[in-house]
Amino acid sequence: MRDHRSGILKAFGTVVAVVALVLMSALPAWAADSITLTWVRHGESYGNVAGAGIDTKVPGPGLTAVGEQQAAAVAQQLEAGGYDSIYVSDMIRTHQTAAPLATALGLTPIQEGGFREISAGVFEGSPVDSGLGRIGYFLIPVAWTLGMRSLPIPLGENGNEFEARVNESIASVIANGATKPVIFSHGATIMVWTMMNVDNPDVALLLTHPLGNTAVVVVTGNPEDGWTLQSWDGIAVSQNPSLGTQLFVNARNLMVAPQTALYNVVQAIKSGDLTQVVAAVRDGVVSVSTAGVTFVKNTVTDIAQAIIGALPSPPSAAVPPAATKVKSPAATAVPTQSSDVTELSDTTGTTVRSNGATDLTDGNKVEPGKAASGANRRGGALQAVSDPSGTAAATAGAAAGDGARKGTGSSARAHKTAA
Incomplete structure (x- = not known):
């Protein structure tokens, strides 16, 4: 008997522990601090000029004269942004692009190898502006953004390896205490990592608006709660996908x-x-x-x-305004039994509704509708008056002045839940 009771108590204790664990897991977790990653593609390098081959090897080619001008221009663009740190990859073109901004802000760039370009593998050396190599080097990373991360670039890396190394470098940025860093990186790395990780991706931008040299992409969030794309080369991106x-x-x-x-x-x-x-x-x-x-x-x-x-908002019901007191304009009024009559007229409240279409170049804002509400009622006396001959046109007679009151009207509020 004692063993039976002991078993029941143990079972009960187990159930209580499980329930407590479930309840604790249901409690909302504290959100991690959000940071702003400002990605900047490097300026034009000798690997970007017409006829050059795909070059993803470290340290890679340096900037052209045009690339140096682009670096100076993007430094002026970002100088007043309030950035707290500058990061570069282990490829020389990002160091050269970051130099003007580092000088302007008085910051020393920090190198993180995880921010380097996606390895081209067998496509290394293929023409950057034509040929099957360029297509293959583009299509496989695009497949990663669609969820096929295990697909590898032959003799290169797969999506899991790419994701892991970039995330490791981002973790180092966060560990260093940065909340608004500028990261000078590479076109494929910025585009693919962004579309692989944000909650509001538009993969079509990879085709319709690939990033040019010194293009800027802004992403906010953190590894725990996720990332949100704010802007893509100056194009504001909808926060409501x-x-x-x-x-x-x-x-x-x-x-x-x-x-x-x-x-x-x-x-x-x-x-x-x-x-x-x-x-x-x-x-x-x-x-x-x-x-x-x-x-x-x-x-x-x-x-x-x-x-x-x-769903459409329900139509708002009629809302009665204050009743008015009606009095005859006759010159000589003959007082009689009076009764208060309240007259109510209807008016229609309106629901204001604003819907913004999802647009990558603007936000999507929806304001809930507002409906008129409330109704005031006032009584007004209707007095009997005499006709022009001096005789009473209306009298209460022997009815002892029964009061007549009529009132109609209703009020309702329409509301809309914005998704």
């Missing part, structure tokens, strides 16, 4: 989770440390499971909010 973009990001995150988990396990195995292998497997199982739950939750939420936002 369309439903299609939201569903794409949800599906992509679901695809990426197992690829990242497998990559981390392989890296742990390469280290030869059994503890790291066990930790990588454990973390991978958790991340993949969490990704599935998050996918369902976010997808249902995004669709529901889109439906609610598309």
Whole structure:
């Protein structure tokens, strides 16, 4: 009997512990501090001129005379931006591009190898402006932005390796205490990392608006809560992505989770440390499971909010104004039994509704509708008056002055939930 009670108590304790754990996990976590990453592509290098070959080897070619002019111009553009640090890759063209801004701000650039250009692999040396090599070097990184991170550039790197090295350098920037750094990097690195990681990507920009030399991209956020694209080469980007973009990001995150988990396990195995292998497997199982739950939750939420936002606002009901007192304009009024009569007239409140279309060059702002509300009622006396002959035109008679009151009207408020 005692053992039976002990078993019940243990089971009860286990249930309580599980419930407490679930409740604690449901509590909102403190958001990490947000930082602003200002990415700047290097100025024109000798690897960018017509007829040059793709050159992603370290340290790579230096700037042309045009590139030096571009570096000076972008320094003037950014000088008043209030930046707290400057970072460069391990390629010489980023050092040369950053030099004018570093001088203007009195800052020493910090080198982070993770910010270097995507390795071209077998496409190294292919013409930069034509040929199959240029197409292959472009298409494979684009596939990474669509969630196919395990696809490698032959003899180069895959999307998981690229993501890991860039994120490692960003982690170093954060660890150094920077909140508004300028990062001088490379065209493919900036474009691909941005579209792989932000919650409001527009992958089509890679085709319609590839970054030129010294183009600037601004991204805000942090590794824990995610990243948001603010502007792309001077083009303001919508902070409210369309439903299609939201569903794409949800599906992509679901695809990426197992690829990242497998990559981390392989890296742990390469280290030869059994503890790291066990930790990588454990973390991978958790991340993949969490990704599935998050996918369902976010997808249902995004669709529901889109439906609610598309519903029309209900029409506002009539709102009665104050009643007015009616009196005959006759010259001689004959007082009689009077009764108070309240007359109410209807007026229609309006709902103001503003919808902004999703536009990459502007924000999408929606203001909830406002409806008129409230109704005031006042009584006004209607007095009987005499006709021109002096006789009473109306009298209460023997009815002892029954009061007649009529009033109609209603008020309602219409509201709209903005998704």
